[in-house]
Amino acid sequence: MKTILSLIAVLLTLPCFSQPGANDILDRVDRNMSSENRIMESSMTIHGRRSSRTMTMRTYGVGETKAYTEYLAPAREQGTKMLKLENQLWIYSPSTDRTIQLSGHMLRQSVMGSDLSYEDMMEDRKLTDIYEAKTIGEETIDGRKAFILELTAKVEDVSYHTRKMWIDAERYVPLKEELFAKSGQLLKRTTLTDVKQIDGRWFPTTMVYKDMLKQGEGTEFKITSIKFNQPIPEHIFTKAVLRR
Amino acid sequence: MIKFLIKGLLRDKSRSRVPIIIVSIGVMLTVLMNGYIRGFMGDTIEINAKFSNGHLKVMTQAYAENANQMPNDLALVEVSDLLEKMQAELPEIIWAPRIQFGGLIDIPNEEGETRAQGPAMGMGVDILSEKSKEDERLNLSRSLVRGNLIKSRGEAILSEDFAQKLGVEIGESVTLIGSTMHGSMSMDNFTLVGTVSFGTEAIDRGAIIIDIEDARVALDMYDAASEILGFFNEGFYDNDRALEIANSFNATHPDDDEFAPVMKALGQQGAMGQYVALTDVWAIYISMVFVFAMSLVLWNAGLLGGLRRYGEVGIRIAMGEEKGHVYRTMIYESIFIGIAGSVVGTVFGLFFSWLIQTYGIDITGMMDGGSMMLPTHIRARIAPADFYIGFIPGLFSTILGTMLSGIGIYKRQTAKLFKELEA
Numbered sequence: 175m176k177t178i179l180s181l182i183a184v185l186l187t188l189p190c191f192s193q194p195g196a197n198d199i200l201d202r203v204d205r206n207m208s209s210e211n212r213i214m215e216s217s218m219t220i221h222g223r224r225s226s227r228t229m230t231m232r233t234y235g236v237g238e239t240k241a242y243t244e245y246l247a248p249a250r251e252q253g254t255k256m257l258k259l260e261n262q263l264w265i266y267s268p269s270t271d272r273t274i275q276l277s278g279h280m281l282r283q284s285v286m287g288s289d290l291s292y293e294d295m296m297e298d299r300k301l302t303d304i305y306e307a308k309t310i311g312e313e314t315i316d317g318r319k320a321f322i323l324e325l326t327a328k329v330e331d332v333s334y335h336t337r338k339m340w341i342d343a344e345r346y347v348p349l350k351e352e353l354f355a356k357s358g359q360l361l362k363r364t365t366l367t368d369v370k371q372i373d374g375r376w377f378p379t380t381m382v383y384k385d386m387l388k389q390g391e392g393t394e395f396k397i398t399s400i401k402f403n404q405p406i407p408e409h410i411f412t413k414a415v416l417r418r
Numbered sequence: 419m420i421k422f423l424i425k426g427l428l429r430d431k432s433r434s435r436v437p438i439i440i441v442s443i444g445v446m447l448t449v450l451m452n453g454y455i456r457g458f459m460g461d462t463i464e465i466n467a468k469f470s471n472g473h474l475k476v477m478t479q480a481y482a483e484n485a486n487q488m489p490n491d492l493a494l495v496e497v498s499d500l501l502e503k504m505q506a507e508l509p510e511i512i513w514a515p516r517i518q519f520g521g522l523i524d525i526p527n528e529e530g531e532t533r534a535q536g537p538a539m540g541m542g543v544d545i546l547s548e549k550s551k552e553d554e555r556l557n558l559s560r561s562l563v564r565g566n567l568i569k570s571r572g573e574a575i576l577s578e579d580f581a582q583k584l585g586v587e588i589g590e591s592v593t594l595i596g597s598t599m600h601g602s603m604s605m606d607n608f609t610l611v612g613t614v615s616f617g618t619e620a621i622d623r624g625a626i627i628i629d630i631e632d633a634r635v636a637l638d639m640y641d642a643a644s645e646i647l648g649f650f651n652e653g654f655y656d657n658d659r660a661l662e663i664a665n666s667f668n669a670t671h672p673d674d675d676e677f678a679p680v681m682k683a684l685g686q687q688g689a690m691g692q693y694v695a696l697t698d699v700w701a702i703y704i705s706m707v708f709v710f711a712m713s714l715v716l717w718n719a720g721l722l723g724g725l726r727r728y729g730e731v732g733i734r735i736a737m738g739e740e741k742g743h744v745y746r747t748m749i750y751e752s753i754f755i756g757i758a759g760s761v762v763g764t765v766f767g768l769f770f771s772w773l774i775q776t777y778g779i780d781i782t783g784m785m786d787g788g789s790m791m792l793p794t795h796i797r798a799r800i801a802p803a804d805f806y807i808g809f810i811p812g813l814f815s816t817i818l819g820t821m822l823s824g825i826g827i828y829k830r831q832t833a834k835l836f837k838e839l840e841a
Contacts (some may be wrong), residue, residue: 217439220601222600222601223480223491227600250602263606265603267604267605269607270606270607273530273534274524274531274532274593274595274605280522283597283603284601286600286601286602286603287597287598287600288600417530
């Protein structure tokens with residue numbers, strides 16, 4: 175009898191061993207989503223209350239601290255450049271030939287009228303560095319099994335105190351995300367689709383961001399090409415490049 | 419008998435001149451005060467109308483719901499067609515499209531880096547088109563402190579306090595960092611050509627004024643406007659007519675489309691609506707208090723006039739004149755006095771009101787540091803009521819005073835008359 179009970183106990187604990195811990199899941203997500211550097215071309219379609227408009231851009235990024243984006247279209251935005259170095263952000267406007275550093279409340283403004291803020295764009299840190307994760311359940315999204323993680327900030331300087339993430343249980347990429355303020359208010363919702371294997375990692379290539387405090391249908395961000403670990407000249411990440 | 423009474427009044431100056439002067443002064447003050455109170459309260463409405471509310475305002479329904487946030491993403495589009503239609507349908511209204519916007523003013527140094535920066539409240543107004551009356555409406559020429567007004571595209575005016583805070587001089591370049599109608603960040607350079615001071619801290623602490631076409635380019639608002647303000651040709655706000663126009667306009671536009679235009683009379687626009695309602699009540703209330711006070715004065719004058727003629731009445735009764743006849747003739751006389759005094763007083767009251775309406779009383783010196791949008795000149799405003807309001811104290815109070823004092827006639831006893839007259 176004792177043997178049977180022990181066997182049942184062992185069998186009951188088996189699923190716990192088969193499912194990785196929440197922080198392990200988050201670490202695997204980081205390995206997919208973060209990279210040493212990347213060169214990306216993307217389009218951003220902003221679905222406003224009245225109309226939709228699309229802009230295209232090219233982005234160079236190195237680790238968590240350096241990023242440079244140049245808008246390629248439409249004509250009104252063409253030539254607008256953004257440079258992020260550490261926690262500073264500059265914007266260059268070709269029509270005025272001025273470079274303006276954004277700080278304070280301006281970082282919370284929307285990027286080109288989208289559902290993303292400059293703060294969102296600047297946040298490149300690994301999730302494991304800034305959040306403590308806890309698994310709170312499982313769900314199936316578009317036929318794929320997903321772990322539901324609840325992330326709570328372990329550092330002060332984060333834009334969102336809490337996140338709820340649906341992580342593909344097989345590929346370890348986020349499929350859905352909800353971002354909350356410290357008060358518990360839902361601020362943004364993101365859905366990530368078109369997951370592709372690129373350079374040996376799974377990566378979602380379409381993301382729909384929805385600012386829950388804003389009317390409109392959200393912002394669709396599509397990655398048209400992305401290359402990881404490419405050589406990027408150092409001069410790209412200098413202020414001088416903005417006025418070229 | 420009337421001729422006889424008038425002759426008597428004209429010949430006995432003590433019965434006509436002094437009472438008419440008293441009634442005239444009282445009536446003049448009543449008419450003047452009425453016009454002055456209406457003018458002052460009306461001026462506060464007008465200045466707010468000129469700067470932000472208009473006598474009528476057309477916006478999209480969605481914009482109207484959040485108008486204080488200046489949501490230009492919800493602005494009116496295809497404005498030229500709408501303007502053309504409104505001009506044809508409502509020729510009594512002058513329309514002025516405006517773009518209100520918030521943003522930052524950034525002043526570059528020689529290397530193009532930020533030297534100074536400050537938050538601004540901007541206004542894109544039609545300054546450059548030939549028919550525009552916006553300069554006069556916003557009192558720009560008179561408010562100019564340094565430089566000159568906008569004469570060509572790419573020029574901007576800042577409020578003097580703001581320019582001083584930023585340390586920017588006339589001729590320097592300023593960058594407006596704003597948000598386009600579609601939410602993108604916008605940056606545009608302007609040449610500072612002048613500074614203005616409106617005497618109102620609320621505007622003076624951070625205003626930038628540019629031509630509406632420049633604002634359209636800067637904020638990506640081609641043929642769009644945040645709002646279209648309408649002003650009555652006569653220059654004064656008429657709440658009843660404005661409500662009538664707004665209701666009729668709104669009845670012809672769908673209310674289920676959040677981007678359909680909606681018209682609001684000034685009296686329907688938030689705090690100004692309450693002020694308009696209050697103005698109506700307060701103007702009547704203050705005027706009535708003054709009319710009542712003047713009525714008491716003139717009533718008293720009527721009473722005194724009656725009492726002063728105590729002896730005369732006694733002699734007339736002693737001579738056999740009927741008491742009722744004496745009483746009636748005194749009332750008739752007071753009617754003549756009241757009419758004459760009211761007419762003279764109304765004429766003078768209207769004249770002084772017209773002077774204050776035309777030239778105004780300069781109170782600029784009292785406005786320093788004010789945060790409310792108040793007029794720098796107090797002006798009276800003549801309205802139809804001023805032509806008759808003086809008759810309430812002037813005519814009725816004089817008659818009432820005489821009627822009350824005349825009651826004493828019936829208490830006089832013939833037997834005692836001679837004794838009274840001897841005394």
